[in-house]
Amino acid sequence: MPSYRVWKKALWHMTRSSKSHTHNAWRSLGYFFIITAGVGLAANAASEEGLAGSSISTTTSSSTDRDLRTRLEGIFREIDGLQRVEVSVSKGVVVLSGEALNDTAVERALQISKRVQGVVSVTDSVSRSFELDSSIQELFNGFENQLLELYRGLPLYALAIVVFCALAWTGKVAANWSSLWNRLSPTPFLAALMAQSVRALTIVIALVVVLDLLGASTLLGTLLGGAGVLSLAIGFAIRDTIENYIASVLMSVRQPFRPNDHVVIGEHEGFVLRLNARATVLMTLEGNHLRIPNATVFKSTILNYSSNPERRLSFALGVDGADDASEAAAAGLKAIEGQSFVLSDPKPFANVASVNDSNITIEYFAWINQDQTDLLKARSSLITTAKNHLERKGFTIPEPIYRIRFDQPHFSSLGSEETHSMPDNATGSDRTTPRVAKVLSKQSAPDVSPDRDVRAKVRQERDEHSQEDLLTEHGPVE
Secondary structure, three states, X not given: OOOHHHHHHHHHHHHOOOHHHHHHHHHHHHHHHHHHHHHHHHHHHHHHHHHHOOOOOOOOOHHHHHHHHXXXXXXXXXXXXXOOEEXXXXXXXXXXXXXXXXXXXXXXXXXXXXXXXXXXXXXXXXXXXOOHHHHHHHHHHHHHHHHHHHHHOHHHHHHHHHHHHHHHHHHHHHHOOHHHHHHHOOOHHHHHHHHHHHHHHHHHXXXXXXXXXXXXXXXXXXHHHHXXXXXXXXXXXXXXXXXHHHHHHHHHHXXXXXXXXXXXXXXXEEEEEEEOOOEEEEXXXXXXXXXXXXXXXXXXXXXXXXXXXXXXXXEEEEEEXXXXXXXXXXXXXXXXXXXXXXXXXXXXXXXXEEEOOOEEEXXXXXXXXXXXXOHHHHHHHHHHHHHHXXXXXXXXXXXXXXXXXXXXXXXXXXXXXXXXXXXXXXXXXXXXXXXXXXXXXXXXXXXXXXXXHHHHHHHHHHHHOOXXXXXXXXXXXX
């Protein structure tokens, strides 16, 4: 630290400075701070050097070096692979020479030497022998030691195996208790999933108990950490598969449809064939198989035609603009009500949909039972029946009318041919050729029975191929 004289000199320079000597005073003060900082850094460096070398004794003797040499040689004689390492010590500096089997043995000797109290530094002068006989001998010695340890630990290992087998057997018995899982879960698929989960959990518990019994708790933590990282990586890799599997579990718990139901899933229509752990299989109306991932099915809009046997159909007919629209609607409705396959409750009805340039559009609505009547056949039959009935009652089903004008002079050469113009005030019935109402003979009832070909194919395939199916006839319906 700065002495008293240094402080006194600096203060003297500051007090004797005047306005004309201000610059010199500040320069002296700067020199003072520089000297102070330099002395402080030197003192700190000296103290750190003293601390770093505090373990080195200021005096040494040949007896101390001899003790270090004797101590190290005794240690090396007891360690395999270090018996031929020679030690020389001078003033606490250890020099290792001689021969060692490999680099591992040399590194071990260096570490041991540094740990002995009184050693200042260690120098490596050991040569590597790499002798084949010594290497083989060391290998056999290590193998012999491992066998000896295994022999000594046989009772403990046997106990661990017995504990593991007992716990695994308990988990297997619990997983095979199907009656319990069927009572606890609403569907067989979920029951099987719970049973497998119990079995896997029992195996994990058995591993934890065995590793703890063997004193391998560190290994257990490493295995659990690695399993967590591996599970995360696998989860990202098979994310779509896991999403489909979870969707299949949820759909099996609350089933949105039954086997053989007529459904529309998104843009796909068909009959439900089966639901497995990955996809929903439909048979289209053309008889083809259609596989839709369960995740898509779970997030899509599902229209189930089979959930309610009663279904409404509709069609539209046009009558001439000069006809009475209400009478036409009533006439067509009477013809529809006369069909045996049309339900009386709810009743069919009709309404005027629009008035166009040349016709009036009337919409007819009727309800049928899908279990007994095919929608397409019923709609076709009702359209034909209503049209014929309207024509018999004198209503006109208009055809498109096109008016062609010949205003150019060169068409005057056609005057030799007779043309008949249509008066502007002509009514709709005057513009068309009168129709002769044909008396239709009474025909037999139309065939409107439902088309069961696709349903029969679905039922046949379900009976012939006993594949995985998560749908049940008596499971809970969403």
